[in-house]
Amino acid sequence: MPVKTTTDHYGIVDKVVLMGATGSACVVHTHGATITSWISLGKERIFLSKQAIFNDVKAIRGGIPVVFPQFGPGKLPQHGFARVTRWEFLGHKDSVDGVQARFLLTENEKTVASPWPYKFRLVLTVFLGETDLKLSLNVENTDTREFDFTSLLHAYFRTNDINGTRLQGLAGIKYVDKVLGTRDEVNPEEPLVITGSTDRVYVDAPDSLALSFENESESLQLTKTGFNDFVVWNPWIELAKGMSDFGDTEYQEMLCVEAGSVDSPVVLPAGQHWEGVYTMSVQKN
Numbered sequence: 001m002p003v004k005t006t007t008d009h010y011g012i013v014d015k016v017v018l019m020g021a022t023g024s025a026c027v028v029h030t031h032g033a034t035i036t037s038w039i040s041l042g043k044e045r046i047f048l049s050k051q052a053i054f055n056d057v058k059a060i061r062g063g064i065p066v067v068f069p070q071f072g073p074g075k076l077p078q079h080g081f082a083r084v085t086r087w088e089f090l091g092h093k094d095s096v097d098g099v100q101a102r103f104l105l106t107e108n109e110k111t112v113a114s115p116w117p118y119k120f121r122l123v124l125t126v127f128l129g130e131t132d133l134k135l136s137l138n139v140e141n142t143d144t145r146e147f148d149f150t151s152l153l154h155a156y157f158r159t160n161d162i163n164g165t166r167l168q169g170l171a172g173i174k175y176v177d178k179v180l181g182t183r184d185e186v187n188p189e190e191p192l193v194i195t196g197s198t199d200r201v202y203v204d205a206p207d208s209l210a211l212s213f214e215n216e217s218e219s220l221q222l223t224k225t226g227f228n229d230f231v232v233w234n235p236w237i238e239l240a241k242g243m244s245d246f247g248d249t250e251y252q253e254m255l256c257v258e259a260g261s262v263d264s265p266v267v268l269p270a271g272q273h274w275e276g277v278y279t280m281s282v283q284k285n
């Protein structure tokens with residue numbers, strides 16, 4: 001049985017476990033359609049804070065939260081409502097090379113009363129293969145009005161040592177530095193190594209990056225389509241201390257590499273669809 005589900009006390013699915021034929025696995029909480037685990041070739045690839053809160057209210061700290069319809073601060077609460085709302089599990093489909101599950105979010109009485117009041121249909125498709133995990137986020141404007149949004153898949157990757165973690169593919173790409181408050185920074189050197197609080201939006205970034213780990217025999221190929229930007233984030237020491245759902249030293253065990261369309265909003269006319277896809281695959285070095 002490639003999918004196992006658990007339900008809450010109302011009998012509604014609250015967690016879905018996808019199981020691949022070769023031992024790969026992926027856990028999705030319908031709260032925020034948040035992936036909290038991706039095991040491939042016997043190893044956990046996703047970071048989840050030991051202090052993450054699962055109360056169906058707060059965003060889960062770690063995993064791959066879905067950010068929609070707003071990235072960052074703004075008229076809505078930080079990162080929008082999708083990651084803190086219960087999605088509906090639409091079911092799964094087996095195939096020779098893996099298993100797929102789909103999750104649905106539409107407007108509700110709270111969202112239509114929010115500063116972003118539009119009718120919409122958001123479908124997240126999660127495909128688990130032997131060595132890859134593919135996330136497709138499809139946005140449909142079911143309103144009569146055009147709307148715009150920013151959106152991102154806020155992936156937290158696990159590492160044994162942030163000091164030995166290398167991100168390849170962003171040299172020479174302009175970025176917004178949210179720590180320095182500047183635009184058009186460029187990091188000439190390759191690969192990017194995190195040495196302090198890092199919060200960068202690489203605008204119109206290349207579609208493919210490589211995330212590697214010193215002294216490890218596998219790396220991750222990160223590929224986006226539809227999404228324009230990559231965001232790279234590590235809170236480092238001081239910010240980590242200020243996060244109640246994140247351990248003081250957990251900044252050493254994670255790096256966020258997030259695919260999104262965040263620097264410029266996506267404008268979606270009534271009745272139209274938009275899709276962003278983020279694929280992560282394990283590569284043998």
Ligand code: TA6
Nearest residue numbers: 059072078079199231233256258
């Ligand atoms: O993706 C980077 C970022 O926008 C950072 O600025 C930081 O706020 C991070 O997301 C986490 O945000 P959260 O609201 O989950 O604490």
